[in-house]
Amino acid sequence: EQRVRQYLHFCREERPFGVQLFGSEPATMAKAARIVAAYQPDFIDLNFGCPAKKVVKTGAGAALLSNPDRLQAIAEAVVDAVSIPVTGKIRSRWKIPNRKTLTGQVDEMMIEIAQRLENSGIRAVTVHAVASGTTQLRSDQSKETHGQKIPYPNNVRWAAIAKIKKAIRIPVIGNGGIWNANDAKRMLDETGCDAVMVARGARGNPWIFSQISHLLCTGHHLPPPTWEERKKVILTHLALTLDFYGESQGIRVFRRHLPFYLKGLPRSTNLRSKTGQLNDVTTLLKEIEEYFDALEQEQ
CATH class of the missing domain: 3.20.20.70 (Aldolase class I)
Structure with missing residues (x-):
């Protein structure tokens, strides 16, 4: 039940x-x-x-x-x-x-x-x-x-x-x-x-x-999401997943979703490899934030 x-x-x-x-x-x-x-x-x-x-x-x-x-x-x-x-x-x-x-x-x-x-x-x-x-x-x-x-x-x-x-x-x-x-x-x-x-x-x-x-x-197209918008949604998804499943299971569940958010983005291969086995939420948050902050600074 x-x-x-x-x-x-x-x-x-x-x-x-x-x-x-x-x-x-x-x-x-x-x-x-x-x-x-x-x-x-x-x-x-x-x-x-x-x-x-x-x-x-x-x-x-x-x-x-x-x-x-x-x-x-x-x-x-x-x-x-x-x-x-x-x-x-x-x-x-x-x-x-x-x-x-x-x-x-x-x-x-x-x-x-x-x-x-x-x-x-x-x-x-x-x-x-x-x-x-x-x-x-x-x-x-x-x-x-x-x-x-x-x-x-x-x-x-x-x-x-x-x-x-x-x-x-x-x-x-x-x-x-x-x-x-x-x-x-x-x-x-x-x-x-x-x-x-x-x-x-x-x-x-x-x-x-x-x-x-x-x-x-x-009849018109919306502009693609900005790097800041992408980061915000990813972090919100992570927070909701942790809240629903708890930290231990939640981070494992979220790791299955993160590659789809990152696929095709500039230099995301390194981030995917770094986060693929991470079990520490603080480190995961840091890696995601630093990646998108770097993309914003390049604009």
Whole structure:
């Protein structure tokens, strides 16, 4: 129960706040949804798209895309179990067992699944437009984002979002391949989806949300964050992490985030190597502050 409370902790400033669940048994999922609902989130999201082996081998996550009947039963059970809105997340394609390649028929199956979710009372569907089971990256294509070279997967398929949007009446949220504000606008324009979901594009780049919002509202781009703004956000992230987890665990958790903030920044390799194993908060703070102070002085 303590771990559940930690997972479900949120601040009122974070609303609307949702909790995502995955599982393979309708009754168990309904019970989990009732437990979660007691913490008063704004909605519950059902993850039918997770490709992680430890999830798929239990019959949950993306494995349910190969079992539409069970997927629908789970959706119906959760919708009936709680009074708050329930949403669902799927992938645009999934490598069906015993098939060596993905085929066009899979697109039609995902449309059927989206329709089943709508008929089950699901209030919105997120479509992750990257096919699971196809993780190859094209080495000749990358995207420059905030000084970072981001691999551009050859399996991002936004057209599938547009197909599903046309097939159902509930809101469709597009996901996959959004690394900056331009990507978000292009997805909305090309697919007609109702909203976009940012995932890895936000790692080390929390400004992406205000940048997207500003572009969509004004048609103009926000300037990139200054060195001082970057430092302030990193240190705030560190402080919040330490407050939430405690110093010992918190510094280990934060060390996983710091490289994403630093990736692509001038002469950050040395700082990453220095801080990679640090367990002393005072030293970590000193290294971060000195690095960004030096960048400011160079301007």
